[in-house]
Amino acid sequence: MRDKATSFDIAHMAGVSQSTVSRALRNSPLVNQETREKVQAIARQLNYKVDKNASSLRQRNSRTIALLLFEDPTSDDSMINPFFLSMLGSITKACAQEGYDLLVSFQHYSTDWHADYEDTNKADGIILLGYGDYMNYQDKLSKLEQQKTHFVRWGEVDKDHPGLSVGCDNFQGGYKITQHLISHGRKHLAFIGGADSHCPEFYERFKGMCHALQQAGCQDSPLQIDAINTEDSGYQAVVTLLQKSDDIDAIVCASDLIAIGAMRALKDKDIDVPGDIAVVGYDNILLASFANPPLTTVHQNTKKAGELLVTSLIKLIQGETPKPVLIPAELVIRKSCGNP
């Protein structure tokens, strides 16, 4: 480590006490304007920066937030779900805006979480980001809550879920996009994606879909094929789907990545999208607009989401009790659903 000036050095140069230096640099009203300016000038000149370790230790907070990113179990190591990367960008910016630093960490579902940023006082709170098997991590969330760790998670807003959630309205998204398909004459819809409490987000989308179908007079629930959030899983699911049914004319996919895989499978079988089968996704990742045909999907407002995650967490840290937030779903109509 390099030799750094300390507040004592500045105090010495300015001919004041070290306490006064500290006050001057923090713009305390307790310090004389003239003194403040002299101290600040010397600090600038020496390129002095307050030692954050000492400062955090003394103040008992770090003005740092930790982001735990849970990886999708994709085979390809370097391929991270683009949706989360977009969230990461917006979280980073929101933190900067609020004057917080951001620690980022990738976590594996399988192993024990490295969630002790707050326990070690490196961070004042934690943001959890990533879908996964909810049933598996439920216990860990409860444990965090017991430890009184400050945390917010991205995901389904549900009273039974431990901790504070910020999420998009998945039910509404599934509902809207299904309604759109129905209104354009599609009659035999299938859903690709897990649809149970292991993946609450996908499940809500599915429930929204079912609700739209019921409203339209379809009493039986749609064909549903499990898939995790990868392109490959979407491909496989369509292969299975085509074996089970031959009159499907629209597929609602639980994510864009799944939809991209689904369209690849359909192309391989020479099935025209949207001519024969309409396909819609969810997330509105960058890829969706470049897919062929461009993918109709539901946009999740990642900018707003990131801001809300950060500001909610900061409120929590400050002892307030922010409410969970549901961000409205926004339809993005492109060509894969067969629209004009």
Place this chain on the structure above:
Amino acid sequence: MRDKATSFDIAHMAGVSQSTVSRALRNSPLVNQETREKVQAIARQLNYKVDKNASSLRQRNSRTIALLLFEDPTSDDSMINPFFLSMLGSITKACAQEGYDLLVSFQHYSTDWHADYEDTNKADGIILLGYGDYMNYQDKLSKLEQQKTHFVRWGEVDKDHPGLSVGCDNFQGGYKITQHLISHGRKHLAFIGGADSHCPEFYERFKGMCHALQQAGCQDSPLQIDAINTEDSGYQAVVTLLQKSDDIDAIVCASDLIAIGAMRALKDKDIDVPGDIAVVGYDNILLASFANPPLTTVHQNTKKAGELLVTSLIKLIQGETPKPVLIPAELVIRKSCGNP
């Protein structure tokens, strides 16, 4: 902040001194096996975690690395260059592997950098990631060097550049992909992307291209149109290009994003890719494989790159003098270059 157990609490419970607790928890060989186990058991039981602020303050290092991500000047706020996001993923993982935490921060080119992570002792070193106008930030790099900040930057390896660089072999990449086009009969090539010392990476790719052309017997240098690293800029550049020339049969783009924009412009003009004009990109972002036609490009090994950035920086921190690294370029042949 919650009430946390300290090493004194554990000392009290274990009936030893606080120094012994500290030693036991750090697995010091100076402590008796039995004592160590007793102390560690109590620590586990209390869910005790060492306070990193205190520990870092005392040890004068934080085992934390800061990543400064420089944004491309894209109009869309939420759209971050996918290539950098991939790097971010690999850097995060590499840090975890080396036992370092990672602070992430987005920076704007225009404003002053918030590069004082090391000055404040929040980080032991810094990784700089992001292309931009090299001439603009050169001075800032020199300043970092003067301050003896430990930093590595992603980018062109060049003896005249301040600081340690890790980068892909851009010259070789430009050379290889041009050679490929020539060997498949393309004769009139253009380059899209900045080609001067303001953007050394693009420039090297361009130089590699020129070298391949010369080797093939073309003496005049290719038509070159400026573009920054956005889809839109690629689109505009092609519009300009088509006004200037009508016998181009291949376009070498400085990045995939530029290439995607270029292909959109060509499609709008009803020019067939690769039938009329071949298009190639650079980076091999996820989008490239889903483009229509799929984009031939140069892969930058982000996994290796992230690891090298992290390990080089750690060496620097430890007082070693690691060498700059050039990662070989890998051609990825798809359909946009007109291959079988």
Place this chain on the structure above:
DNA sequence: CTGAAAGCGCTTACAG
């Protein structure tokens, strides 16, 4: 408005 002093929670040289 200013200063002397305590203390945040560790690590480690020193003495035994």
Place this chain on the structure above:
DNA sequence: CTGAAAGCGCTTACAG
């Protein structure tokens, strides 16, 4: 192998 003590560089209650 263990303990008492110093000290990392701040912030802030206390006294003036």
